[in-house]
Amino acid sequence: MKLIVGLGNPGKKYEATRHNVGFWAIDELAESLNISLNHEKWKGQFGFEVINGEKVFLLKPLTYMNLSGEAVRPLMDFYKIPLEDIVVIYDDLDLPPGKIRLRQKGGHGGHNGIKSLLAHLENEKFKRIRIGVGRPEPGTSVANYVLSTFAPSEKLEVSEAVKQATKASEAWLSEDFITVMNRFN
Numbered sequence: 001m002k003l004i005v006g007l008g009n010p011g012k013k014y015e016a017t018r019h020n021v022g023f024w025a026i027d028e029l030a031e032s033l034n035i036s037l038n039h040e041k042w043k044g045q046f047g048f049e050v051i052n053g054e055k056v057f058l059l060k061p062l063t064y065m066n067l068s069g070e071a072v073r074p075l076m077d078f079y080k081i082p083l084e085d086i087v088v089i090y091d092d093l094d095l096p097p098g099k100i101r102l103r104q105k106g107g108h109g110g111h112n113g114i115k116s117l118l119a120h121l122e123n124e125k126f127k128r129i130r131i132g133v134g135r136p137e138p139g140t141s142v143a144n145y146v147l148s149t150f151a152p153s154e155k156l157e158v159s160e161a162v163k164q165a166t167k168a169s170e171a172w173l174s175e176d177f178i179t180v181m182n183r184f185n
Helices: 018-033 069-079 112-121 142-146 152-172 177-184
Strands: 002-006 039-041 044-051 054-061 086-092 100-103 127-132
Touching: 002 018, 002 069, 018 044, 018 054, 018 086, 018 127, 018 142, 018 152, 044 069, 054 069, 069 086, 069 112, 086 112, 086 152, 100 152, 100 177, 127 152, 152 177
Parallel strands: 002 054, 002 086, 086 127
Antiparallel strands: 039 044, 044 054, 100 127
């Protein structure tokens, strides 16, 4: 079994914000893999399908970013999904808009959604696909920045990064993650 989690905030108000690129990737994956996100349980919206003989779950936590682990842990426990079979897609301030970076494990880097996952999963060894959203201008708070929308000049780059994150996630369904990392990093 594999679980791909996209981090974001639920609701229309946050739909187009920088913090929601993880949700965008899950929506794109759902369409590409023909997985309907038709289940709402354990504080999350999810769906699953058997792909290449293996059950694949897509999850969007509905807890708001800072509590993402509250949605991931129960689903993971119920379906007995091992930590090494989880990929989390989320926004990253340290990457410019349009860039992605894959990692096998790591710390939170100041990201509250990842902090929540680390607290609930009690381990840092879950795979990550980070989508760059850039840094705010001096004097702009990080919270306001990640809850803002992209500038028109960034939209095409970010849309391409989401597509790359989607392709990397799909590749992981049939390839080793290190191979996928080498191709997409």
